[in-house]
Amino acid sequence: MELVKVGEKTYYIKNNTNIGVYKVSDNDVYLIDTGNDKEAGKKILKIMTEQEWNVKGIISTHSHADHIGGNKVIQDRTNCIILANKIEKCFTEFPILEPSLLYGAYPFKDLTNKFLMAKESSVISIDKNLPDGLEYFNLKGHSFDMIGIKTSDDVYFLADSLVSAETIKKYHVFFLHDVKEYLNTLDFLDTLNGALYIPSHCEANNNITRLININREKIFEICDAICDICNKEKTFEEILKAVFDKYNLTMNANQYVLVGSTIKAYISYLYNEDKLTYNIKDNKMTWIVK
Numbered sequence: 287m288e289l290v291k292v293g294e295k296t297y298y299i300k301n302n303t304n305i306g307v308y309k310v311s312d313n314d315v316y317l318i319d320t321g322n323d324k325e326a327g328k329k330i331l332k333i334m335t336e337q338e339w340n341v342k343g344i345i346s347t348h349s350h351a352d353h354i355g356g357n358k359v360i361q362d363r364t365n366c367i368i369l370a371n372k373i374e375k376c377f378t379e380f381p382i383l384e385p386s387l388l389y390g391a392y393p394f395k396d397l398t399n400k401f402l403m404a405k406e407s408s409v410i411s412i413d414k415n416l417p418d419g420l421e422y423f424n425l426k427g428h429s430f431d432m433i434g435i436k437t438s439d440d441v442y443f444l445a446d447s448l449v450s451a452e453t454i455k456k457y458h459v460f461f462l463h464d465v466k467e468y469l470n471t472l473d474f475l476d477t478l479n480g481a482l483y484i485p486s487h488c489e490a491n492n493n494i495t496r497l498i499n500i501n502r503e504k505i506f507e508i509c510d511a512i513c514d515i516c517n518k519e520k521t522f523e524e525i526l527k528a529v530f531d532k533y534n535l536t537m538n539a540n541q542y543v544l545v546g547s548t549i550k551a552y553i554s555y556l557y558n559e560d561k562l563t564y565n566i567k568d569n570k571m572t573w574i575v576k
Contacts, residue, residue: 293439320356327356347445349377427468465555
């Protein structure tokens with residue numbers, strides 16, 4: 287982890303999940319996300335100690351385990367508050383909801399791992415509780431109520447609203463909960479005019495236009511691919527296998543629920559956009575292009 291100063295009061299810790307740091311006084315800071323597990327939390331606390339900073343609060347952009355994994359150890363050791371938005375607050379307090387959502391029922395034991403389920407932490411609503419100098423904005427689509435944070439230095443922390451070009455090239459299918467909302471978020475990002483943008487899993491950049499376009503184009507590509515797959519009636523499992531095969535993805539339990547949930551989000555979007563329809567025959571649901 288490397289601490290980088292990007293404004294008078296704004297820093298970030300370069301990591302697999304970038305961590306925002308905002309100074310609210312000479313010695314007190316708020317963190318934006320905490321990484322993927324207890325060890326990430328400990329490393330963040332080590333940096334805070336080296337800087338002689340106190341963690342007053344954590345802002346969780348959303349409730350995925352790689353963003354809230356360090357919450358519990360940091361809260362336990364500092365007694366800081368944790369702020370989250372609406373549904374993300376519930377999932378952060380009750381992490382079993384995440385694998386349950388992805389699987390569609392109580393998850394079998396292989397899904398209750400730190401990759402999909404963080405430790406619980408105590409959370410309050412972000413509304414009316416942000417310190418001066420910070421504001422939040424909605425970035426729906428990747429999860430229910432994901433937010434980004436703008437600091438007084440005109441730095442935008444963009445959570446998982448953008449996926450790196452390298453990740454898209456390698457994996458193609460990235461996790462989405464709501465395709466239409468994600469496209470709306472990309473349109474919103476196109477309107478921003480900040481000094482610096484810090485997505486959670488990309489390099490900090492002062493221009494995100496190209497990356498927005500890469501993300502948008504991949505969404506439309508996958509929509510077209512699913513429609514092509516559904517030229518003949520296909521069950522969901524057949525669609526999922528076809529997507530894995532097309533992009534040379536390797537299935538395991540985690541990927542089954544993550545990619546599977548994402549493909550269901552695409553199917554919902556395409557049905558709502560009147561591109562797909564379904565039939566139920568012999569107790570089997572199939573999807574076909576209209």
